Amino acid sequence: MMAGTMASSPVTAPVSARGYGTGALGRLGASLARLMRDPSTGFAVIVVAILLLTALFAPLIATHDPILVDLPNALKPPSGANWFGTDELGRDIFSRIVYGSRITLFIIVLVSIIVGPLGLIVGATSGYFGGWVDTVMMRITDIFLSFPSLILCLAFVAALGAGLENAIVAIALTSWPPIARLARAETLTFRNADYISASRMQGASTLRIIGKSIIPMCIPSVLVRITLSMASVILTAAGLGFLGLGAQPPLPEWGAMIATGRNYMLDSWWLVTFPGLTILLVSLAFNLLGDGLRDALDPKKH
Amino acid sequence: MSSQTPLIDARNLRVCYRSGKGYADAVRGVSFQLGKERLGIVGESGSGKSTIGRALLKLLPSARITADKLSFGGTDLLAASERQMLGIRGKRMSMILQDPKFSLNPVQRVGDQIAEAYLVHSKASRAQAKARTLEMLEAVQIRDPERVYKLYPHEISGGMGQRVMIAMMLIPEPEVIIADEPTSALDVTVRMQVLGILDTLVTSKGIGLIMISHDLNLVRNFCDRVLIMYAGQVVEERAARDLMNATHPYTRGLLAAQPHIGGSRQHLPILKRDPEWKTEGAGAVS
Amino acid sequence: MIDVRDLNIALGLGAASKKILDSVSFSVGAGESFGLVGESGSGKSTILRCMAKLFTSWTGDISIDGQSVKTMPPMAFCRTVQMVFQDPYGSLHPRQSIATALREPLRIHRMVDAQDRSEQALADVGLNGSFLARYPHELSGGQRQRVAIARALILEPKVLLLDEPTSALDVSVQAEVLNLLSDIRQSQKLTYLFVSHDLAVVDHMCNEFAVMQAGRIVEIMDRSALSSGMAKNAYARELIGASLAYDKVA
Secondary structure (H helix, E strand, O other), X not given: OOOOOOOXXXXXXXXXXXXXXXXXXXXXXXXXXXXXXXXXXXXXXXXXXXXXXXXXOHHHHOOOOOOOOOHHHOOOOOOOOOOOOEOOXXXXXXXXXXXXXXXXXXXXXXXXXXXXXXXXXXXXXXXXXXXHXXXXXXXXXXXXXXXXXXXXXXXXXXXXXXXXXXXXXHHHHHHHHHHHHHHHHHHHHHOOOHHHHHHHHOOOOHHHHHHHHHHHHHHHHHHHHHHHHHHHHXXXXXXXXXXXXXXXXXXXXXXXXXXXXXXHOOOOOHHHHHHHHHHHHHHHHHHHXXXXXXXXXXXXXX | OOOOOOOEEEEEEEEEEEXXXXXXXXXXXXXXXXXXXXXXXXXXXXXXXXXXXXXXOOOOOOEEEEOOEEEEOOEEOOOXXXXXXXXXXXXXXXXXXXXXXXXXXXXXXXXXXXXXXXHHHOOOOHHHHHXXXXXXXXXXXXXXXXXXXXXXXXXXXXHXXXXXXXXXXXXXXXXXXXXXXXXXXXXXXHHHHHHHHHHHHHHHHOOEEEXXXXXXXXXXXXXXXXXXXXXXXXXXXXXXXXXXXXXXXXXXXXXXXXXXXXXXXXXXOOOOOOHHHHOOOOOOEO | OEEEEEEEEEEOOHHHOEEEEEEEEEXXXXXXXXXXXXXXXXXXXXXXXXXXXOOOOOEEEEEEOXXXXXXOOHHHHHOOEEEEOOOOOOOOOOOOOHHHHHHHHXXXXXXXXXXXXXXXXXXXXXXXXXXXXXXXXXXXXXXXXXXXXXXXXXXXXXXXXXXOOOOOOXXXXXXXXXXXXXXXXXXXXXXXXXXXXXXXXXXXXXXXEEEEEOOEEEEEEEOHHHHHOOOOOHHHHHHHHHHHHHXXXX
């Protein structure tokens, strides 16, 4: 019996931020504008944009062929000809980093595509049904959660064999539990809401309710969580690459580059520094982007 | 109105919030005085009534409060520093909120919360605070004060929670109490009881009361004077028992739009909002 | 039209079991408006939820138009009974446009002319077609409640369950919504089951009502008994007395 009374003053046209228009594209533009307002999020958006563009236009940006071996040119320091120097096989590091962005993007996108829907479905179903469905699903999730992710990845890769695709599957299998738990927590907060009751009264099937009413409500926080976990996905992939279990040579995966560069680190610092800095920058960017997204998607601040 | 200096004197109070690039006015040029009486401020949502209460206590960090005059006793509230406000809030002017579910600390026993209110504003010992708390619990007609002292907020009913709130707000013996929708979350039978308790305590101690509510009936029966607010302004000021003779069309519209027991079953008259009412300085009727 | 016999529902198991509703029985004639009043915890909203089959663990019998709700086929049930909820901010899905909210039930029941029916439903509650493109957060409380009513009516039910539909609204908005509900009941020949804690609203909207306390109906009264204050049951007298004191037209 709340006295939360509401004004009855008529509302006119839907509000749009700074005249961006109200269509889907307009809303996207307005959201981006909101994101850019905060300096750290703005920085993150720029870095991610650079990553996307680099991956897209890699052939145009790279100065050399990333896998062409040129032994006479090995271990050359950064210079006009090779901006980031060359590695132990004479391959241009800058070009390898540029092409490596494609691999990183490949990993991120694939992991997100697997983890997002899987976590959402498991979490929303679990939260909506409650009872033994919830118990069973959550215990399965707990099993996956209880393993340290890198160890579990190692186990999977050991079972499935080394390689980029298997590394992706392994990473995805260890990244979905937090999403499921998050989706479940979100679902629990509104599963008894009146609009869900109204849907039930209209004869909506459980599938329809979960798919059309519950999952859309979970998407913002899941999106933020996935963005935040991208940083650790990159690091895990780099870790696997470092251990030789992810991308196989001659693929220019950033972690693998550090692994091989490690042997020459003391004399040729550029072998590990540039890939390392790139990993740092991109992980940081995704972390900041996730934070900014969380603020931007907060429904209380339209 | 008594001829003594009023407890609160507000002239041309204006409160605006930041919204986007500009400011939005929540309260526009409100003037009133409060003596040792019960003043009701009635309005619908968006009228600015709750904002006034919070502005008096300067509980609006993101708002800009201006006025020609805003004084409480001898203190100029506008110029008062946060430090001075800390000495006023709770001790000289306190506020009772709407829902005890949300205004009481859920992880602290109710007795301890009341005692804390006492300890913060006086130099008493814990034992004295406890004794005083038990006295206050009896004053708000809680029959088993010792037992209730030890309960947590989720273990008491709404009516009892509000009485606990009243005890907590009255224990430092303030001069003014602002009650923001104190009975809206309560059942009808409990409402009258809680108001009765508030009434007794307020009159016996000569405390000034500002009752903020959307409920015209409640305010009419309980207060001495009523201010009707619309769109941030006071549109009418009247003695409570004289409310039937209200002249401003908004007040008359509100009175007519309420269903009454034994009233006609015809359509309830709809309140037609005249945009004229929003113009500033349109003139309050009294 | 509505026949409730011996409705019982309890929560919890064994010794800790608490009876929420205890042998509730009443009848409502076709086209009538029946009120359920009581304080919080009295069980009045629970009756609605049992009738709406949102709670399923009840015992007893609820029939609508002679057919028990337990045996009624689900799709037919949706076209017979609908509900309007109390909180206008919680009854519409925050991420669905009004058009989607109105189209969903039509889609589920394979009803054609979704656009026409949606516009007609909005017109019936006094809103124009421009509201279809809007989202709930762009509407005021009164407007949302109207949309909720439109949504309830779009499946053409015979019975409307109203769970304190105006308690969260301003007085002036409440007047508009109550007028709308009265009009609709007459024009579409609906039967209302109206829950409220406000006796003045119940007096205005219903011809008969039941007073509830702690899960039981203590008295069923006619509207005229309200103003005359003649209730047989002591609690009912107390409730009415408090409301009359409150409602005093000074």
